[in-house]
Amino acid sequence: xxxxxxxxxxxxxxxxxxxxxxxxxxxxxxxxxxxxxxxxxxxxxxxxxxxxxxxxxxxxxxxxxxxxxxxxxxxxxxxxxxxxxxxxxxxxxxxxxxxxxxxxxxxxxxxxxxxxxxxxxxxxxxxxxxxxxxxxxxxxxxxxxxxxxxxxxxxxxxxxxxxxxxxxxxxxxxxxxxxxxxxxxxxxxxxxxxxxxxxxxxxxxxxxxxxxxxxxxxxxxxxxxxxxxxxxxxxxxxxxxxxxx
Ligand SMILES: C[S@@+](CC[C@H](N)C(=O)[O-])C[C@H]1O[C@@H](n2cnc3c(N)ncnc32)[C@H](O)[C@@H]1O
Numbered sequence: 001x002x003x004x005x006x007x008x009x010x011x012x013x014x015x016x017x018x019x020x021x022x023x024x025x026x027x028x029x030x031x032x033x034x035x036x037x038x039x040x041x042x043x044x045x046x047x048x049x050x051x052x053x054x055x056x057x058x059x060x061x062x063x064x065x066x067x068x069x070x071x072x073x074x075x076x077x078x079x080x081x082x083x084x085x086x087x088x089x090x091x092x093x094x095x096x097x098x099x100x101x102x103x104x105x106x107x108x109x110x111x112x113x114x115x116x117x118x119x120x121x122x123x124x125x126x127x128x129x130x131x132x133x134x135x136x137x138x139x140x141x142x143x144x145x146x147x148x149x150x151x152x153x154x155x156x157x158x159x160x161x162x163x164x165x166x167x168x169x170x171x172x173x174x175x176x177x178x179x180x181x182x183x184x185x186x187x188x189x190x191x192x193x194x195x196x197x198x199x200x201x202x203x204x205x206x207x208x209x210x211x212x213x214x215x216x217x218x219x220x221x222x223x224x225x226x227x228x229x230x231x232x233x234x235x236x237x238x239x240x241x242x243x244x245x
Contacts, residue, residue: 002179002186005053005121006076006099015079017183019056026226029117032214033145033236037116040143040210040240044068047111050135052100052128052144053118057084060093072110074098100128105135112136115144117236120152120189123177125197129204136243142206143241148213148234152191155180167233197239206241213237 009015021027037059045067051059054073064071071093075081084095100115100122113132119125132142146152154170158181175192192200194211201208214237216230 002188004188005118006080008185008187009055009077010079011185012079014183014185015077019083021183022056026221026223028214028230028235031220031226032216032230033116035217035220036212036214036236036238037114037143037145038062040212040238041112041114041141044112048109050074050110050113052113052115052132053121054084054095055080055116055118057087057093057095059114059116060084060095061087061091064091064093070094072096074100074103076100103131105131107134108137109135110137111140113140113142115142117145117147119144120146120191121187123190125190125192126200126203129200129206133204133206133243138243138245140243141209141240142201142243143238145236145238146197147189148237149191149194149197150233151235152178152180152189154178194237197237201239201241205243207244208239208241210240211238212240 003011022029044063046069048070049063049068051073054075057073060071060073073084073095075084076099078097081095081097088095113136122128150169153172154168155178157164157166157168173193175196178189178191179186180189198208213234216227218227221227
């Protein structure tokens with residue numbers, strides 16, 4: 001059996017394993033994904049923020065502490081929304097359970113939309129780009145991370161357990177769904193090329209400002225071995241775009 005994004009995280013065993021992974025020292029989210037996302041976001045002081053596929057909303061707590069004017073997270077998983085409500089207790093941040101694909105995005109409302117590692121669960125990402133464009137104010141920014149397309153292209157190097165020692169890039173130009181093994185279950189993800197993401201943003205009306213890959217920085221790692229392992233392949237891809245005036 002394979003799961004769509006929110007249902008995947010509502011599987012109790014998957015959710016528990018995922019949260020354990022996120023607590024692990026030197027996990028890829030903390031060492032690779034978060035530093036680049038925060039760098040791309042830059043100052044959020046006074047900004048109204050929307051987080052699409054917010055998960056536990058840890059980012060909301062961080063950005064409110066940095067002076068964001070408001071934070072709204074949306075996520076389709078009941079488990080994640082409950083976790084996010086706990087995270088945001090005592091802050092002005094809000095979270096709602098909603099599907100990224102069908103939520104009614106209010107027009108010209110946010111200064112910044114962020115999405116971390118959620119859009120590779122979405123079949124029609126171009127439609128989400130149009131919705132995000134609509135919900136941003138003029139000059140508003142859209143920053144997102146996804147699993148890098150060299151990772152999502154092909155799952156054949158997966159051997160069931162233990163650390164991967166090699167990765168296969170194949171069927172790269174076949175932009176379509178992939179059923180992949182993760183956290184003891186199978187989940188549906190959508191592979192697209194780097195060019196697909198770039199052109200999708202431009203077609204929606206965005207000016208693409210930055211493209212980054214998860215090149216590791218030694219300062220975030222305790223162990224040289226972990227750092228060296230992360231220099232082998234790019235796990236994440238990042239894009240930052242702006243809605244023109
Ligand atoms: C890998 S987690 C990342 C969570 C969080 N952004 C972070 O980086 O910590 C992906 C999240 O996307 C959410 N998601 C995936 N597909 C979704 C959809 N169609 N609608 C709403 N949320 C979705 C999942 O429920 C999950 O919380």
